[in-house]
Amino acid sequence: MAAPVKSKVDGAVGAVQHLTIGKAINLALRTAMEANDKVIVLGEDVGKLGGVFRITDGLQKDFGEQRVLDTPLAESGIIGTAVGLAVRGFRPVCEIQFEGFIFPGFDQIVSQVAKLHYRTQGRVKVPMVIRVPFGGGIGAVEHHSESPESLFAHVAGLKVVSCSNPVDAYWMTRQAIDCDDPVLLFEPKRLYHSGNLRAEVDTTATPDPLFASRVVRTGDAATLVAYGPSVKVCLDAATAAQEEGTSLEVIDLRTLSPLDLDPVFESVRRTGRLIAVSEAPSESSLTSEIAMRVQQECFYSLEAPVLRVTGFDTPYPPAKLEEDYLPDLDRVLHTVDRSLAW
Amino acid sequence: MSSPEQWTHPEPGAGPAATAAEPTPEQVIAGLRATTEGGAELTQLLTPEGERVASAQFDPYVSDVDDEALRNLYRDMVLVRRADRESNAMQRQGQLGIWVPLLGQEAAQIGSGRALRPSDMAFPSYREHGVAWTRGVDFRELIGIFRCSDHGGWDFRHHGFHPYTIVIGNQVLNATGYAMGQKFEGKVGDDNGEATIVYFGDGATSQGDVHEGFVWSAVYDAPVVFFCQNNQWAISEPTERQSRLPLYQRARGYGFPGIRVDGNDVLACLAVTRWALDECRHGNGPVLIEAFTYRMDAHTTTDDPTRYRLSDELEEWKLKDPIERVRAHLARGGGADQEFFDKIDAEADSFAAELRDFVFNMPDPPPERIFRNVYAEPSPVLEAQRREYLAYLDGFAGSEH
Numbered sequence: 001m002a003a004p005v006k007s008k009v010d011g012a013v014g015a016v017q018h019l020t021i022g023k024a025i026n027l028a029l030r031t032a033m034e035a036n037d038k039v040i041v042l043g044e045d046v047g048k049l050g051g052v053f054r055i056t057d058g059l060q061k062d063f064g065e066q067r068v069l070d071t072p073l074a075e076s077g078i079i080g081t082a083v084g085l086a087v088r089g090f091r092p093v094c095e096i097q098f099e100g101f102i103f104p105g106f107d108q109i110v111s112q113v114a115k116l117h118y119r120t121q122g123r124v125k126v127p128m129v130i131r132v133p134f135g136g137g138i139g140a141v142e143h144h145s146e147s148p149e150s151l152f153a154h155v156a157g158l159k160v161v162s163c164s165n166p167v168d169a170y171w172m173t174r175q176a177i178d179c180d181d182p183v184l185l186f187e188p189k190r191l192y193h194s195g196n197l198r199a200e201v202d203t204t205a206t207p208d209p210l211f212a213s214r215v216v217r218t219g220d221a222a223t224l225v226a227y228g229p230s231v232k233v234c235l236d237a238a239t240a241a242q243e244e245g246t247s248l249e250v251i252d253l254r255t256l257s258p259l260d261l262d263p264v265f266e267s268v269r270r271t272g273r274l275i276a277v278s279e280a281p282s283e284s285s286l287t288s289e290i291a292m293r294v295q296q297e298c299f300y301s302l303e304a305p306v307l308r309v310t311g312f313d314t315p316y317p318p319a320k321l322e323e324d325y326l327p328d329l330d331r332v333l334h335t336v337d338r339s340l341a342w
Numbered sequence: 343m344s345s346p347e348q349w350t351h352p353e354p355g356a357g358p359a360a361t362a363a364e365p366t367p368e369q370v371i372a373g374l375r376a377t378t379e380g381g382a383e384l385t386q387l388l389t390p391e392g393e394r395v396a397s398a399q400f401d402p403y404v405s406d407v408d409d410e411a412l413r414n415l416y417r418d419m420v421l422v423r424r425a426d427r428e429s430n431a432m433q434r435q436g437q438l439g440i441w442v443p444l445l446g447q448e449a450a451q452i453g454s455g456r457a458l459r460p461s462d463m464a465f466p467s468y469r470e471h472g473v474a475w476t477r478g479v480d481f482r483e484l485i486g487i488f489r490c491s492d493h494g495g496w497d498f499r500h501h502g503f504h505p506y507t508i509v510i511g512n513q514v515l516n517a518t519g520y521a522m523g524q525k526f527e528g529k530v531g532d533d534n535g536e537a538t539i540v541y542f543g544d545g546a547t548s549q550g551d552v553h554e555g556f557v558w559s560a561v562y563d564a565p566v567v568f569f570c571q572n573n574q575w576a577i578s579e580p581t582e583r584q585s586r587l588p589l590y591q592r593a594r595g596y597g598f599p600g601i602r603v604d605g606n607d608v609l610a611c612l613a614v615t616r617w618a619l620d621e622c623r624h625g626n627g628p629v630l631i632e633a634f635t636y637r638m639d640a641h642t643t644t645d646d647p648t649r650y651r652l653s654d655e656l657e658e659w660k661l662k663d664p665i666e667r668v669r670a671h672l673a674r675g676g677g678a679d680q681e682f683f684d685k686i687d688a689e690a691d692s693f694a695a696e697l698r699d700f701v702f703n704m705p706d707p708p709p710e711r712i713f714r715n716v717y718a719e720p721s722p723v724l725e726a727q728r729r730e731y732l733a734y735l736d737g738f739a740g741s742e743h
Contacts, residue, residue, distance in 0.1 A: 040526075066526050072561055077515060077554035084519025087504070090526070092519075104550070111509040112516060120505050121495040122715040156716055156724075180718035258723040 015204040022192035024166040024201050025055050025131075028173035029093065031203060033063050036091065039177055042069035043078055043095030043131075052097055053133060053192050075105035079130065083112050086128045091177055099134040099186070100143025106151075113182045114157030129176045133189035134162075135229040135279050136311075136326050139319045146316050147228075147280035149186050153257040153289075160257040161210060162186040164231035166199040168254065171207035179210065186256070188229035197232070211255040213263045219247035222273035222339050225264050225290060227253035230277045230327055237332040248336065256286055264290065265297045272303035273339045277327050282310040304342030309335045380634040381588065385614055386604040390662045392670030403613040403620075409677035415456065415608050416668045416678070417686050419448040422472045423665065424690035425481045428697055429488065433643040437701050439490040442469045446606070446638030449664030450571050452476060453611025454633070457619055458502065458539060463524075465504040465517035465540040469571075473541060477503035482700050491707050511549030514540050514568065518555040521566035521622070530565045535623030539567040539615070545576025547592070548584045556596040556628070565622030567615065568593075568630045571605060573637035578650040590632035598628045605635030606664040636662070709735060 019027065033039045041056055041063075047070035050057030060068035071078050075096060082092035096102045102109075109130070116124045136145035153160045159181050163169040169187070176183035191197055208214060216231065217238050224234040231252045238248040249267050253259070268274050274294055276287040291306035309327040317325050380386075387395050387404065407415075426444050433441040444451060451472030458464060458476070466473055474484055479496050486492040487506060494505050504520075507513035517540035529536040546552050547570060559566050572589055574581055585592070593600025599621070603614040611633060618629035636659040640647050672678035713728035 069562075072554070072557050074550075074554045074557065076551055077558050080512065080515025080551055080554065081519030081522060081558050084516040084521070085523045086519075087516065088520045088523030088527075090523055107509065108512060108515065108551070112507070112512050116505070117718055118716050119493040119495075120498065120715075121492065122718070123495060123498060124505065125718050127718075159717070258721045260722075 016200050016202045018198055019166045019170070019201045020193050020195065020198050021163065021166050021169040021188065022053060022055055024169040024199075025173050025187065026057055026059070027201065027203070028170045028177075029056065029059060030062070032093075032174055032177045033059065033067060036177075037067075038089060039091045039093065040067050040069065040085065041093045041095065042071050042082060044071055044073055044097050046070060046095050051095055053189065055131075055187075055192070056095065075101055075103075076108050079105040079108040079113065082128050082130075083108065083116070083126060086126045086182075087116070087124055091127050091129075093129040093131060093177060095131045097133070098144045098189075099132050099148055100146050102130075102132060102148065105130075109152070109158070109184075110155050114155050117181070118157055125180050126182045127177075127180045128182050129173075129179075130182070130184045131173075132184060132186050133192070134186045135188050135190060136316060136319075136322050137190040137229070139322070141319070142316070145319070145322065147278065147311065149184075149228075149256055150280055150285040152184050153259075153286055157182070158257060159183045159211065159255075160186065161255050162188070162228040163254070164188060164191075164226075164228055164252050165197060166201055167207075168252075170201045170203070172210060172254070175207065175210035183210075186228055191229055191232065211258055211260060213254055213260040214252050215249065215263055215267065216252045217248070217250040219249040220271055221246045221248060222275060222336055223249045223251060223264065223267040223271045224275050224277060224332065224336075225251045225253055226277040227256060227286075228279075230279060233327055233329060233332060234277055237329045237336070240329060241333060241336060246336065246340070253286075253290075259286075259289065259293070261290065261293050261297070264294060268294055268298045269301040272301055273342075274302075274306045275309060275332065275335050275339055276306065277309045277332060279311050279326055281313045282308050283313045285310065304339045307335050307339050380602060380604055383588075383590075383602050384604050384634060385601060385610050386607050387609040387613060388604075388607045388667050388671055390606070390667050392667045392672075392674060394671065397613070400610065400613040400617060403616040404609055407609065407612070409672065409675070412609075412668060412672060413678055413682065415452055415612070416665065416672065417689070418452040418456070418472070418475065419608065419665045419668070420686050420690050421693050422452065422475050423448055424694045425475075425697055426471060428694035429481075429485065429701075430639070430643065432698065432701055433488070438485070438488045438643075441488055441643045442471075443637075443639035443642070444469050444471050446636045446659065446664070447571055447573060448472055449608035450569075450605035450611050450633040450635050453608040454539065454541075454569050454615040454631075457612050457615035459619075460502055461529075461536050462619065463502050463504060463517075463520055463536075463538045465513040465520070465538065466506055467510070467513060467541055467543065467546070468506045468508050469543070470506075470541050474501075474503055477501045479503050481697050485697070485701055486704070489701060489704055491704060492711075511542060511546040511551035511555075514542055514546070514549075514552045514555035515558070518558045518564050518566050521559065521564035521628075522562050524565055525563065525625075530623060530625045533620075533623065535565065535625065537565045537567060537619045537622035539569050539619070541569050541571065543576060544570065544572040544574065544581045544584055544589060545579065546570075547589055556593075556598075556630075559628035560596045560598055563625065563627040565625070566628050567618045567622060568628060569615070570630065570632045571635055572632050573605075573635050575637050575641070575647070575651065577641040577645060578647075580651075588632065590630055593630035596628075598630065600630040600632065602632045602634055605633030606662045606667070608664060608668060635664075 455476030
């Protein structure tokens with residue numbers, strides 16, 4: 001997998017390229033398709049247009065219409081046919097245009113994608129990836145800014161991951177495609193083209209495992225755990241807190257199912273405090289699960305209850321109100337203060 | 343294909359009124375006519391009386407079917423019916439959790455199933471025990487589903503028979519995707535091409551997944567035969583609850599051929615399915631077959647058809663029995679004698695007895711089975727759950743619990 005690749009994005013040369021999250025995913029799809037001709041990309045507008053976010057830009061031109069399928073406009077069709085292609089031996093990568101449109105395909109995901117392997121006692125593998133741009137902050141209309149990842153993490157048989165930076169965007173896409181289980185990849189859409197998140201992506205490096213959390217900043221006063229777009233919020237909050245002398249540890253969860261909470265437990269045993277941050281509504285969500293597991297494993301280490309900074313238990317509001325809805329640096333710092341004051 | 347001008351629209355007042363407690367005599371008659379007559383476009387090679395009907399288009403597809411082949415088809419249907427009846431009885435005796443009867447649909451399933459080649463793939467729903475039989479899946483391999491001891495774990499690649507799908511219509515999209523794969527791999531284009539067949543019922547035609555399967559297959563010229571067994575009833579809902587026009591005519595709206603075959607005529611089902619598969623093999627894209635048949639028994643053993651359909655209708659359909667017409671044809675033409683029929687009946691009896699013996703002695707799976715094969719790659723969270731539960735059970739070792 002770590003062989004040098006021919007692919008280049010933006011005319012970059014060599015194995016190391018300076019990329020945004022969007023370009024990193026594009027490069028990952030490209031290199032995966034070069035490495036294995038069973039990898040195909042399908043979705044609405046992914047061909048000529050390159051996807052509404054241009055993540056699949058140029059792929060159809062280079063790989064043809066049988067590797068990059070501009071599909072009819074129906075999500076159940078995209079996912080349901082991908083199941084059949086996977087059973088046939090392909091490794092389909094479905095693009096769902098926006099997370100709010102995944103629900104027509106929810107039946108196929110829950111009833112077939114997640115259960116075929118179990119139903120057949122392992123005879124049928126479903127090695128497919130469902131890419132889902134998710135999260136808010138883009139000033140969009142309804143159904144374009146939600147965070148439904150907990151609904152999928154709750155389904156046995158699915159694996160769910162989320163990237164927060166270009167290096168992970170590249171490697172998690174590659175690893176998700178290589179995984180023999182179905183993987184949903186939740187991509188932080190508002191960071192796709194974020195120039196200040198550009199990073200050096202070395203396509204010859206040895207990546208971290210796909211289903212592992214990672215400490216992305218060390219600290220000792222409290223632990224912040226987040227995934228996807230909220231990781232950057234937490235890192236910014238930690239930078240601001242440091243200026244006031246408070247050292248915060250930040251953990252990028254990366255894998256939402258299976259959860260890898262060992263690094264979180266370790267961290268909380270040192271800091272005694274945990275704040276879980278996510279754009280999703282809080283009730284019955286991943287942050288609920290994290291809080292439950294941490295109290296189970298770190299009961300004697302906790303100096304304060306686990307606190308959360310999340311979206312509210314409401315539908316996503318009109319975008320004029322999303323700054324109130326979304327966890328931001330101030331809400332995170334305010335919650336850190338509450339924890340420290342316990 | 344007929345033109346839209348020839349489509350018949352239901353007369354106002356015909357068909358069951360949603361609010362009527364009792365159907366009017368006119369509605370009863372209209373309902374009987376609608377469900378027992380396949381119409382002028384019904385493709386039939388064997389009449390209910392066992393007379394052979396010539397067909398310029400479809401005779402070539404069964405030119406190899408001699409008396410011996412017909413006897414084999416007869417045997418298929420008798421054995422499958424016998425296993426079906428035995429399974430129904432075993433459910434009544436508490437040995438199976440549920441049974442899904444195929445009584446009446448033997449010709450549709452055996453005829454279409456025997457049209458397939460080993461390299462083809464069949465996607466069933468959950469009533470296709472007859473198709474399973476033609477694909478070499480033993481009843482003992484699928485009865486675990488109904489014994490509630492597994493979800494069906496036969497070797498789908500070896501048999502060319504995908505796992506059962508219980509969610510209505512899901513498999514139509516999965517089959518379409520599989521067929522797209524056959525095409526992308528270049529397995530389509532001549533006599534040796536591969537094809538996929540997918541089975542669903544009249545009720546499923548209302549599902550979005552079936553519509554999307556039709557759309558996808560048309561757009562990608564997928565080599566898939568949509569085999570709709572219109573058995574007239576989706577549990578308690580008659581076909582007119584699903585469609586205003588004959589189901590096969592829907593294909594026209596998607597841009598591929600649709601054909602209605604007598605689903606109780608094994609020879610016609612074999613011929614029409616061979617033709618449709620040939621269309622797919624040669625790269626001419628999808629075909630919709632509506633096999634016009636009847637569900638002679640309940641939807642499942644939990645159902646009570648006497649609450650929603652008339653016994654007159656059942657009596658009408660008994661006259662169209664799929665097995666009896668082959669028997670009559672063979673007997674009349676000297677293709678089989680009483681000795682043959684007795685031999686098949688005896689084989690069916692021992693086949694059922696073996697199945698019965700197998701079911702009565704089926705062990706329950708161990709609790710550890712709950713945790714097995716959720717993922718292809720291990721999940722530490724699940725592994726921890728498994729260890730914890732098995733350790734908990736070990737605590738009861740030696741005691742009754």
